[in-house]
Amino acid sequence: MADSKALTVEKLMAALDGKYLAVNQQSPSRVSIDVGRRDAREAVLRLLALPGARLITVTGVDTPPGIELLYHVTFQGTGLVCTVQTLLPKPQPSIESLATELPAAEWIEREVHELLGVEFRGHPDLRHLVLADDWPDAVHPLRKALGSAQAREGAA
Amino acid sequence: MTRTIPIGPYHPLLEEPELFRLKVEGETVVDIEATLGYNHRGIEKLAEGKTYDQCLFLVERVCGICSTSHPIAFCNAVERIAGVKLPERAAYIRVVIAELERLHSHLLWLGLAGHYVGYHTLWMWAWRYREPLLDLFESITGNRQSYAMMRIGGVRRDISEESAAGLRKALDELEPKLHMLLGAAADDPVLGARLRGVGKLSQEDARKYCVVGPLARSTGLDMDTRRDSPYAAYGVLDFKVITHTDGDIFATTAVRVLEMLESVKLIRQALDRMPVGPIAVDVPEVSRGEGIGLDEAPRGECFHYVRSNGTNMPERVKIRAPSYVNVPSFKARMAGAQIADAAIILASVDPCYSCTERMAVVNAGGGPALDGNALIKLSQQKTAALVRELGAPDASPRWRFLK
DSSP, X not given: OHHHHTOOHHXXXXXXXXXXXXXXXXXXXXXEEEOOTTTHHHHXXXXXXXXXXXXXXXXXXXXXXXXXXXXXXXXXXXXXXXXXXXXXXXXXXXEEOSTTTOGGGHHHHHHHHHXXXXXXXXXXXXXXXXXXXXXXXXOOTTSTTSOHHHHHHTOO | OEEEEEEOSOOSSSSOOOEEEEEEETTEEEEEEXXXXXXXXXXXXXXXXXXXXXXXXXXXXXXXXXXXXXXXXXXXXXXXXXXXXXXXXXXXXXXXXXXXXXXXXXXXXXXXXXXXXXXXXXXXXXXXXXXXXXXXXXXXXSOSSOOOOEETTEESSXXXXXXXXXXXXXXXXXXXXXXXXXXXXXXXXXXXXXXXXXXXOOHHHHHHTTOOHHHHHTTTOOOOHHHHSOOTTGGGSOOOOOOOSSOXXXXXXXXXXXXXXXXXXHHHHHHHHOOSSOSBOOOOOOOSEEEEEEEEXXXXXXXXXXXXXXXXXXXXXXXXXXXXXXXXXXXXXXXXXXXXXXXHHHHHHOGGGOOGGGOEEEOTTSSEEEEHHHHHHHHHHHHXXXXXXXXXXXXXXXXXXXX
């Protein structure tokens, strides 16, 4: 992929067209970009429209102020991983779904939904993915408030 | 009339349960839905309560077949945070272990593929060549599987001169067998009829489902973490990234077999260049920060994200194994396929998921009409019919040579 080899952080920035809050380049091949939660979906889609772009996965992290969502995007042949990071405030973290545009996001959004309690608006099918069908709706195992013993039992 | 065929979720031989529901009309598959979670062990949650050293043993148990890929990806992530410079000898040892794993994993897959299409010669011989590799693992690491070779900052055990000599000898014996398997599979008309044009994945769908590994490379997507994001000693070693353009089962088979030859090359180079020296550095603490570790597992890119809060336990570990993105692409590959090809299409991504023995065909009115063994039998019967039509494969000179 000749074009994607020439990808630079400046080009990523240009693709985002000012829709970001901060950029942090940890190394030549690792960049993370802070984005407001209303711009996050648009920012990820713009990066995914670049040549050779691929969504690796989405990481959710429970932090005191809210649930952080990290969209990891890579570009074929470059080894560059760009992470779009946004904060969804508690108690009801919610964001627009990517799955409507990209089938690859379907499973991971279902997983983040059940494990961390993030609502993905517009997702076609938010059933449980890795948890049992009868797992209680309000218990999210990857929330920090839940100890690992409770997470095993499914107790709130 | 549409019928639903559930496949799985449990299989006593393979390590990961999963349920596939095939929707079929007559002999044609119209849709597939996968259900997972039967074996969700909460590894990401458990990792938050374990020290970095304990985490390595934990992530090694994500998968029993690519059991060194996850520790390498985890080490890559943590070593990034801690700013560790890997000792040169350790970097080469990591390559040797990772490539040996690719060899045994691809041979395991090739054998299973042979079984599913009813080619027992291929099955038995592929597994016969895999066995000495597991013995090598035992002599180097002490274990046939789950080697516990990786540690943050290096590896746990050295490869002795004696083990290295044994390894070279085994590779010299394996290489001509791989060429034979390749030639035999490529020329065989029956295998061609069973594998070519079956379970095709277009490059467009490969991008849409974000697939990785041999599956992506078989559609012409030129990606390999070892080359694109070099870790361990891959940056200084010489190897080819194998791609194919057809995207069918034959292409994924060809990519895997050719990759094994590259793995042999890589191990030889690593053994030749390995300097004498320390095999690990001490990492007294992991500073606050976050790191992403990538690894090219036999099935494709393995991704680990680690966030550290400066203590001896990680704040968050996120793991994405290659099958997580490869399995959903079945939806694109199954549509229009014959039921007799279902077993081999499922197997073509990863034997872990082709839990075909507990499957049953359910009529719209209810009541099982066909079980899992019957589905494999269907696949094997299709091959047998082709053999009658095209001539017995076992009688061809190449296969006779194998024996």
